[in-house]
Amino acid sequence: MADPAPLTRRTVVTGAGVAAVGAGLLATGCSTAPPPTAPADAAAGTPVGPAADVPVGSAQIFDAAGVVVTQPSAGTYAAFSTACPHQGCAVSSVEGTSIVCPCHGSTFGLDGSVQQGPAEAPLQSRAITVTNGEISLA
Structure with missing residues (x-):
């Protein structure tokens, strides 16, 4: 059986760097798939749905x-x-009084404020009207 190649400092440092990056990606839940993105802002007057x-x-x-x-x-x-x-990323679910982003776990209150990060800013407010039980963007 042949002796394995000796470890060099370069091999050890490179291996440690690759392992650290991989561990970081696993810890944040990142994958190679692109995150779901929110659609572009719709124009004023756009019907949203029933109140x-x-x-x-x-x-x-x-x-x-x-x-x-x-x-x-x-x-x-x-x-x-x-x-x-x-x-x-597009927020994707509502759990009680929390609006949840699936990408990194941020949650927002019913007033759009951050309940849990990593988001540091609130959700952007959108103007709406409610007329005859129908919601529209204002």
Whole structure:
């Protein structure tokens, strides 16, 4: 059996660097697949959906319009872009009073504020109107 090649400092340092990068990617949940991105902002007047779809004390994501609409109390609505301010991924779910970004785990409150990072800025507010039970961008 032949002796293995001796380890050089370059081999050890290179191997350690590759291992560190791989561990970092695993720890952040990154993959080679691109993250889901939020759609471009829709124009004013764009129909969003029925106000009845937005539960009191929670929110509803309207993917086609690129907004998440909240109703913190009965009859009070607010809207935000679905683009997470961290890296632009689209928020994808609502869990109770939290709006969740799937890419890195940021969560946002019904007022768009950051509940948990890595996002450091709130969701961008969007103007809406509610007329005859229908939500539209303003």
